[in-house]
Amino acid sequence: MSRQRSAITTGDFYDWFSTLPNVVNEDRLRLRRFMSEEWEPQANGFWERAEFPRAYLIARMKELDLLRDVYTPVRAPMATVGDGLLSMEFARVDPSLATFFGVHAGLCMGSIALCGSVEQQEEWLPRMRSWDVMGAFGLTEPDVGSGVARGLTTTCRREGDTWILNGQKKWIGNATWCDIVVIWARDEADQQVKGFIVRTSLPGYSADMMQGKIAQRTVHNGLITLRDVRVAERDRLQEAHSFADTQRVLVTARCGTAWQGVGCAMGAYEYALRYAGERTQFGKPIAGFQLVQNMLVKMLGNVTAMIGLALRASELQDRLGPRDELSALAKQFCAAKCRETVALARESLGGNGVLLEYHVARLFADAEAIYSYEGSNEINTMIVGRAITGHSAFV
Template structure:
């Protein structure tokens, strides 16, 4: 049986009639410091994720299926991107988007990736690197979820080294650009409407960005198979074979990898929040299990070793929330800073890994069964740990900032 995190659940034993403390991953009440409208949006999404999506999340994960029409319809109903990339959200944009990412990941990190690729990386590329005309043309439809976006940077043989080793090329011919190459791990690319493609100009070796319609001749995307993490979101291997893109669809303010980096830095806080959400979901499921599961005649939550696991998980989670929230607030106030978003991502992704491991361990053999939910979060945490800059890359970004020396090759 599948149960929502906040829904009542029948006790697994009547060994103890003592009232159970509430299941709450926000032990220090961080979210009470946020404006009412921010919490209202967060809790609206939580209601959907816990009440409607969680009971079916394991099935879609196990089958590696993404119910696109259903989920896009729900995104339209929730209207999560109302005011995104407008003055209406100025001052709280990073916090708002981060909290939404957390609520997605608390139940299903696959949906957090779906949201982050569309709203953070695709829309962010157009907002930061597009002309005013391009923003007016594309952002309203993306806000309404009438169009679905993707972001194509990583390549089959180039991951962390894209700054210097980008192999996808672009060549100008009159009023069009010809794109050739491949992109790998690209979420939403097999069924979305547009993909932001980053390519190296054959003429001057500079990096440029393009809004590529997936209907263009020469564009193809094959769904990647065999993933052990975030199986619900569909990642694609894109092949670009002489794809012709109009000059008007070249991002007019993207002329170097530094511009690509601006998008990555801006979106990286959202990935830190994904780590928070994944850890929060694992902790809360584990805590409920500890309250209900009995061994040797009493709830396992009464044993010292299980309580130590709970405290370790809660300590990590509480620190993660504080770090992600402060990094997001500073980004909203001062603008993106590479080292601050890198620290948030590095720390939260690493601690998420610890939390899901403890949560799985606390459940014993049941921890590897999907029906108890933690197994899925345990696997999905590996993707969070790896993307948006690996743990080591983000550590070197922060290390360079604090020591003054670059350790990059």
């Protein structure tokens, strides 16, 4: 297959990825092979059963060794770009796996890398890079989502060298089976938000698997309950003193969620293009119908623009450091265009678009989660709006 033809059938119409160094592309291509050849044939079954094959996936992640350079003392020059491309490749076939990966490698490891002491980083990050310790990130609560900055209700109270945590966290990916969860709680003494590395084996910690999801069913989200969980002072994130520090983690990880939108849309386009070439009506492939071509071109235009935006935002983050408005625009745009693209893909398949057999239905449903988490469309819009106007529209 020619280079240009390959770019068209994989959604990289402008050949964006050929502009990147080989070292950045190597992990992406290894992961693409795993996702396409090994995971795709079984993805629908796990999604339909809401089953997460933890042991198998962790073993394969160890073999792929995708985290060897993540949050190392000397951060790779294009670390955000590289991490984003991995998120894209996961989401291109299965956004559930992108969430599993992002929660562990982005949010949990990121919290320790950005807000932990050197000792905490040395204790946890090497074992998390090797997938020997699995992590989660506990911020969202049953009654507090977008308003978490001011409305956090989980509390912490210091007693000597121990902190007592009480409250609940909801929608927490990996929480039902992981080894540690970074929990964000409000200090009863000074009302500031602090972070804690909570070992899930501690008395008083429990996590129940959430039921009834229609999006990203393969990844397990938990409702965490903390009842007088006693956490040692040495497990308090030593550089997390307020919600501003929590926000540093969210801003850093948000580009990865934009890339999830890119991947989900890219996968939907690829499946729709393949289907259009194989499905015949009125004696010829539907790929030859004007209205189908119109939908495919809209999908491809969205994916092409999304890659450009996410890639540039990631490059700027690697060069300038995390910027709230830059990552917010990338997430807002890519999540919205992802939603539009998967809807077009579903429509282009007609009735078959609602069958798991053709994969598009799963991506259609999963896109709703991408649209909602890591800052809703409205929250990210207001972050960018504040940056460009100088006026805050937050309540």
